[in-house]
Structures are given as structure tokens and as C-alpha cells.
Amino acid sequence: MTATLRDLGEFELIRAITARFARGRDVLVGPGDDAAVLAAPDARVVVTTDLLLEGRHFRRDWSSGVDVGHKAAAQNLADVAAMGARPTGLFVGFAAPGDLTVDWALALADGLAAECASAGASVAGGDISSADAIMLGVTALGDLEGRAPVLRSGARPGDVVVLAGSVGRAEAGLALLTAGRGHDAGVDADAGVDAGWAGLVAAHRRPRPPYPLGPAFAAAGAHAMCDVSDGLVQDLGHIAAASQVRIDLDLAALAADGPLRSAAAELGADPLDWVLTGGEDHALVACLPPSAVIPAGCEQIGQVLPGAGVTLAGRPAVGRGGWSHFA
């Protein structure tokens, strides 16, 4: 029989989970006391928090415990990077039913730890509770290393809009899963699933935010930055509103790649929809002064102009709740 959380009990579970977490250099006091103590060398700390609920933010039949761990960590660590900070620590409240397998919980811990490691951070504390469904409350912290935080409100006409990371791929992967066309696709591509599609499903399961680009954009003098979690048009819309500018996107720079186009053709979808409105890839998008040296691995996708809202090659692109095809 596979052991469940109820079999193991709370204290043994905590012991087993925390044993998976390597203590990073910023963790001064780790799990096990009333609270943890984290280094904040810059004398300021960047903090963000998110809830992830089973059935709303992930499905256990579509994502493994490791996947959910990666995703939960990534979406918070990306927010830290989007301020221009280096991620340092992650704190995880975890609630689950007593009949959840211990293996799933340990896989979750492994995913959290691995994603933190890829961002240079570590899991430094948490909380465990019982619940009817799995839920996670994740908080990430980061260090600004002496730089000013990069807000959404600083974009200026003349800035170039630069994208790091992918957009639309996680949404396409979710569409494939929803259509029953990617359910069995392993991250490394299984038989029957086109290798390109497996990459889309993987993008849904384990987004790969470009963490180092957050500090790199800040160091390059970015005037504004955010992570793309609700879709490119909507998130850039927040920058446009906060900065009182217009952001015009370049259609050519946002052309969908082969896997996106073939998946869209198969599902009868518009790949540009995914690119413009798909969240959860956790790309970073920054507005840089035109004189800035654009960091390697990024692409200019638009420019900042006087005005308001987000436009696509000069035509209105934004509707409430995401992109709407221009009339």
C-alpha cells in the first residue's frame, strides 16, 4: 500500500519534507522555529505572495507533484525577478487531504526545491494543514542588491519594449490538455505526441521564467518591468496605465513559432491569441531607454509612445479580460 499523509502524521511529514530542502546561503534560520530568518543584505526586501488551488490553478491528473512544485515556485519567483531583484527565499503553506500520498507531497517538495535552486533561492519555511483539496500559499522574497526596484509606473515615450522568455506556450499546452491532445505527453515527448507539442505541455506544467534577466533589465536601466502572468496585452496594459503611456506591439516580432502554429491549426485556434493573451509562461517584459544595451537572449517586441493603452501595429488591441481581435 502507498503511504498517505494520514499514515505518516504531521510531524513526520514536516520532517520528511524539510529534509528535501537544501539551505541556501541567504537562509540564516531555516524551518523548525516560530519563524525563519533570511538575509536581506540590501536592507530592503522584495516580497510577493500567491495562492494556488487544486482544480483552479492546477489539476492533479494533468500535473505531477513535481510539476506543481515547479509552477508554484516559478510564479512567485518570477514576480521577485520582475522587480529587478535576485530571489532569495520561498515560504510555502501547504494544505492537503489526509488521503494524499506521501509520494505526491515529497514530489511537490522536490519541485519547489528544484525551481528555487534554478533561481538561486531556497525554501526557508512553511506551514502544513489538512484540507479537502490541495492548496498552496506561496511567498517569495528577494534582494535588490542596491538597485532601485523596477516598477510598472516608470515607462516613458521613446522606450523600447523588450521580452525575455516565451509567451503563449503555456496557454497552448493547457489548450492541448483541455482538448485531450496532450494528456499523456511527457516532458520529453511520448509516442503519438509531436515533440513540439510536448514542449507546449511542458511550458504549462513547468514554466521557465528567465530569472537572471530581471536583475539584468534593472542593471540595464529599465524604466518599467513586469512578469507576464495574465497575458502580454493585459500585463503591458498595467504598465501603460501606471505609466500613462501607450505601448505599441510589433506583430512581426510576436509571430507564433512552428509548434504554436501546428497546435493552433489542430485545435482551430488562433496562435496569435495565445501569444497576446496567454499567461503563465512567466516571461519578463521591460521598457528600456532607447540608449540601453539590450541584454542577450531578449527581443524587442514594441515601443512606448505618448497616449494610452496597448496597440498592435497601431491598432487597438486591448479589451477587458485580455486581447480582443481588432474590428
Added chain:
Amino acid sequence: MTATLRDLGEFELIRAITARFARGRDVLVGPGDDAAVLAAPDARVVVTTDLLLEGRHFRRDWSSGVDVGHKAAAQNLADVAAMGARPTGLFVGFAAPGDLTVDWALALADGLAAECASAGASVAGGDISSADAIMLGVTALGDLEGRAPVLRSGARPGDVVVLAGSVGRAEAGLALLTAGRGHDAGVDADAGVDAGWAGLVAAHRRPRPPYPLGPAFAAAGAHAMCDVSDGLVQDLGHIAAASQVRIDLDLAALAADGPLRSAAAELGADPLDWVLTGGEDHALVACLPPSAVIPAGCEQIGQVLPGAGVTLAGRPAVGRGGWSHFA
């Protein structure tokens, strides 16, 4: 008709909620960007996180939105104080059904804000999601002001054990509510409920941790400290285990007061049970060197001896899951 979250929509709800939060002096960037920025003047930051779930940690028919806000903030801010730190900021992930009234959500925000203010902190960020039941993921941060964190592992034989705040009262209040004997008791005592009992119910609804005593115990040279959230015997058991010492409690110092005794008599309970095993008052308990000046407002309740475990006037008192009557 009373407006619901669904009527208001996510973005208006966020606007309405964040408008309730005064920005404290430690909040450098508040709600509204990818992440907040908090001052960490000490170059270290104390961090703790907890989940609170409707039906498990609170009931909407027993606690108002304001009550739940106070309680959610208090249980995390108390953990920060228990490290010897000054609470600075609170981050709240809030998930709720669409048919929850806006009034309840705003009352929650008011409770969070008021409890933060009473601890010298402020709500600095959060996240909102929809869910089938109300759930909160709360993270509190604090500043050590140059002091070493007070861990659970530093108690030494010869130390005196000192309590700040009440124990057993929240548990008694919950017992009254469970028995249908305090359901309608307002914080200010309603007709039909003895004033003393209303105070017990209030302790369940809005625990009052003695925040300033955390830094005060640390400044007084405390060797070990924790907050009492799982019951005095169990929480002191954690200190005893981590410090490899025995903690002996003084029965006389832990005598139940009038309201506890009368409520226990009414319900057929043992008031000492509540005192020894009742959590959620979020008192602070510290082990101080015998030479220390005990801060005002505290009481010595025991001493640290060589050995292991927690004893009550020399006799074994600890069982797994809480106190068990000595045989």
C-alpha cells in the same frame, strides 16, 4: 441587495481592499506592482507563513470578517514577535466564493489592518483568487533591530520560564461556542452571557498576543522563546526537545481564573486542561537566565532543569498531541 464579490469583480475588489490599508513606515513599495518592497533595516528579515481555512480554523457563524482578520494577522505576527523581532509587514493571499458579500471581505481587511496597527506593522501586499470556501495564506515579516533571533534551542538549566499573555482562554471560548453557550456573545458581552465568558469567546475570536514582549524578552537576554499556539505543554515540549532540557511548570502560577473555572464547571471540563493544552491565545513564553530582569506584565510559570520533556510540579505532563492527566 447586498453586493457580492462577483458583483464587484476582482480589480474593483482589490482597489476597495487596498484602500483600507494605511501604508506603514516600513513599506517602501505597497500593493499594486509585481511585488512589494519592505524595509529590512537590520539586513535580516524574520518570516513566517500560515494557512487559515474556513471550517478548520474559523467558522463564519462564530467569527465576523473583522474577527477573522484580527486572528489571521495575530497568529502570524505573534510568530514574528516570538523570534524577538518587531513585526513590520503582512502579506495576505485571500480566496473566497463569488457569493461572499463585499462587506465581509472589507471587514476582513479592516480586521487585518487593525491587528497590524496594534503590532506596529501594516498590510503591504497580497493576492486574490476565487475558491469554494474562504481561505487565507498569511505571511508576516519582522525586523530584529540588531538582536540575535531567539530560537527554541537555547534554554539552559537554571533558566526561569516566563509567560506573557493568557493561555487557555481561547480554548475555553471555543468550547463555549461549540456547546452553544457563547454563540451570541458579543465582544462586549450580551444579555444572557456572563461577562467573563464573553471575554473567553472574545479570546477565541480575537487573540491578543503581547507583541512588545517579544523584543522585550530578547532584550532581557532570553535564551529561548516561542509563541503558544498548540498548547503550553506541547509548545514548551518543543523548546525542551530542541534545547535538550526539562521544563518543570509551577501549578500555582497556572491556576485558572474565575471565568475559566465557571465555564469549565458549566461544561464539565477541567480548566487546567485548557490552560495546559489550549492553543490560539498566542501568548509568548520565554526562558530567561535567572539574573535577568523579568519584563513588566509577565509571570514566572516554571523553571528549566536538566533532563527531558515537560513536567508539572515534577510529574510527567506531556503526551503526544497535548497534555495528558498524570497517572
